[in-house]
Amino acid sequence: MARHHVRATVNGDAVEFLCETGQTLLEALRDELRLTGTKEGCGTGDCGACSVMLDGRLVCSCLVLGVEAEGRSIETIEGMAVGEALHPLQQKFLEHAALQCGICTPGILIAARALLERNPDPTEAEVRDGLAGNLCRCTGYHKIVEAVLAAAREMRGA
Amino acid sequence: MSELRYEAPKTLAEAVALLSGAKGRARVLAGGTDLLIQMRTGRIQPELLVDIKAVPELGEIVAGNGGYRIGAAVTGMQLIEHADFAKRWPGVVDGVRLIGSLQVKGRATVGGNLCNASPAADSVPALIAAGAVARIVGPHGAREAAVETVVVGPGKTSLAVGEIVTSLLLPPRPLRSGDAYLRFTPRSEMDIAVVGAGVNLTLDAQGICTQARVALGAVASRALLVPAAAAALIGTKVDAAALARLAAAARDACSPIDDKRGSREFRLRTAGVMVCRAAGIALERARRNDG
Ligand SMILES: Cc1cc2nc3c(=O)[nH]c(=O)nc-3n(C[C@H](O)[C@H](O)[C@H](O)COP(=O)(O)OP(=O)(O)OC[C@H]3O[C@@H](n4cnc5c(N)ncnc54)[C@H](O)[C@@H]3O)c2cc1C
Ligand code: FES
Ligand code: FES
Numbered sequence: 001m002a003r004h005h006v007r008a009t010v011n012g013d014a015v016e017f018l019c020e021t022g023q024t025l026l027e028a029l030r031d032e033l034r035l036t037g038t039k040e041g042c043g044t045g046d047c048g049a050c051s052v053m054l055d056g057r058l059v060c061s062c063l064v065l066g067v068e069a070e071g072r073s074i075e076t077i078e079g080m081a082v083g084e085a086l087h088p089l090q091q092k093f094l095e096h097a098a099l100q101c102g103i104c105t106p107g108i109l110i111a112a113r114a115l116l117e118r119n120p121d122p123t124e125a126e127v128r129d130g131l132a133g134n135l136c137r138c139t140g141y142h143k144i145v146e147a148v149l150a151a152a153r154e155m156r157g158a
Numbered sequence: 159m160s161e162l163r164y165e166a167p168k169t170l171a172e173a174v175a176l177l178s179g180a181k182g183r184a185r186v187l188a189g190g191t192d193l194l195i196q197m198r199t200g201r202i203q204p205e206l207l208v209d210i211k212a213v214p215e216l217g218e219i220v221a222g223n224g225g226y227r228i229g230a231a232v233t234g235m236q237l238i239e240h241a242d243f244a245k246r247w248p249g250v251v252d253g254v255r256l257i258g259s260l261q262v263k264g265r266a267t268v269g270g271n272l273c274n275a276s277p278a279a280d281s282v283p284a285l286i287a288a289g290a291v292a293r294i295v296g297p298h299g300a301r302e303a304a305v306e307t308v309v310v311g312p313g314k315t316s317l318a319v320g321e322i323v324t325s326l327l328l329p330p331r332p333l334r335s336g337d338a339y340l341r342f343t344p345r346s347e348m349d350i351a352v353v354g355a356g357v358n359l360t361l362d363a364q365g366i367c368t369q370a371r372v373a374l375g376a377v378a379s380r381a382l383l384v385p386a387a388a389a390a391l392i393g394t395k396v397d398a399a400a401l402a403r404l405a406a407a408a409r410d411a412c413s414p415i416d417d418k419r420g421s422r423e424f425r426l427r428t429a430g431v432m433v434c435r436a437a438g439i440a441l442e443r444a445r446r447n448d449g
Contacts (some may be wrong), residue, residue, distance in 0.1 A: 004164065021162040021207065022197065044195050045262055057235065057264040063191050064265065067164050068209065111260070133259020 011079030019066035028066035048134035100138035178320025224330025230269035249337025253284030287356035296321035336443025405430030
């Protein structure tokens with residue numbers, strides 16, 4: 001059996017894990033590293049629930065192999081809050097009731113943070129565009145968009 | 159099941175040797191956005207994956223001789239973010255922008271879009287219209303092939319065993335050139351083209367079209383270069399009469415499938431409409447691009 005010993009950085013920490021060639025990064029995160037915040041919706045790149053940052057790039061972890069993470073830096077939802085202090089996006093999602101079942105939420109938060117890093121003052125259309133790769137079957141998106149816009153305002157200090 | 163091997167060679171020579179020396183089915187792994195899904199559904203069961211992303215030259219976007227060389231491991235997002243490339247080849251970037259979500263484009267490569275050989279691949283008609291050439295390296299050396307000759311049918315390419323597309327070459331751009339790619343899909347995002355149309359044209363100082371290339375996607379078993387459609391534009395001001403001839407030539411070139419995404423008749427009509435709209439955008443861009 002081809003088992004790989006992978007060394008990577010996850011949320012700033014050096015980690016090592018073993019994985020099979022066919023295992024995705026999503027499976028490695030959840031099953032080997034026990035970081036179950038990243039969710040699986042479709043497994044085919046359509047829903048964005050598995051979104052993580054890979055070397056600073058937003059990707060679907062279900063479309064990346066675990067072995068491809070060798071030497072790379074990964075950021076997941078577990079790295080978003082600092083201790084007990086929630087990220088402004090997380091705080092606004094709670095205040096705006098921008099989640100129901102919550103399966104889409106980690107991926108949407110990662111995608112939203114990536115959007116605000118590139119564009120701190122997005123229009124509503126830009127928020128919708130930035131989150132177009134993330135499906136939510138519960139909320140109807142309106143509250144999600146409001147929460148992201150509110151977080152953006154707060155992060156700009158406006 | 160777990161006999162699958164993974165290699166990430168650091169040189170092209172090693173990558174070619176691995177692919178041509180493999181006993182079972184070997185596959186190039188670029189962004190993996192098609193490959194991983196095909197493996198997951200069991201449609202393909204390779205025994206060796208050769209990840210080309212560790213080969214440094216495949217990750218480069220290089221301007222030279224007035225043109226561009228895009229390495230096969232360059233992602234869609236890297237290309238979109240490359241301001242000068244996007245300015246010179248906005249139509250190619252139109253095609254790349256349509257490849258899935260931001261997440262998908264963070265991994266997907268143009269080389270993979272081509273080599274996956276889907277008739278509906280969005281960057282392919284744009285590249286064909288642009289006159290792009292694929293540089294290919296294999297066990298018997300290097301060769302170049304026009305992009306329209308790389309795909310031969312759904313899921314099938316003209317690449318021999320062990321051959322890798324290493325880069326796509328975009329030719330020098332004359333003044334007053336513009337290109338555009340448009341597709342028709344039932345939904346605006348995350349959908350598969352029912353018709354895709356790429357148009358690339360060059361005007362002279364009087365606004366007469368001197369060169370054109372027109373390509374269509376999703377209307378045949380592979381993306382097509384349509385010389386008769388280009389001929390309808392050359393020598394004209396890309397006026398209404400020329401556009402009518404363009405639409406007719408585009409419809410004549412189609413041999414579309416008939417399925418739930420679009421009937422044959424619908425695809426034929428849509429091909430004419432989309433190619434005219436793409437020509438209109440290419441024309442605007444060419445007019446603005448006069449130095
Ligand atoms: C959710 C989702 C939405 C999508 N939407 C679209 C869309 O709207 N339009 C569209 O066109 N596509 C779409 N795609 C398909 C896919 O993302 C693209 O085809 C992508 O460009 C493939 O590139 P890749 O680098 O991921 O290829 P890979 O998956 O790595 O490879 C694809 C195939 O090409 C071969 N290959 C790759 N690179 C080379 C090379 N350099 N030399 C030789 N062979 C090679 C591989 O062996 C494999 O057979 C979508 C995919 C997903 C998951
Ligand atoms: S689980 Fe990865 S996109 Fe749906
Ligand atoms: S909250 Fe349930 S999918 Fe978004």
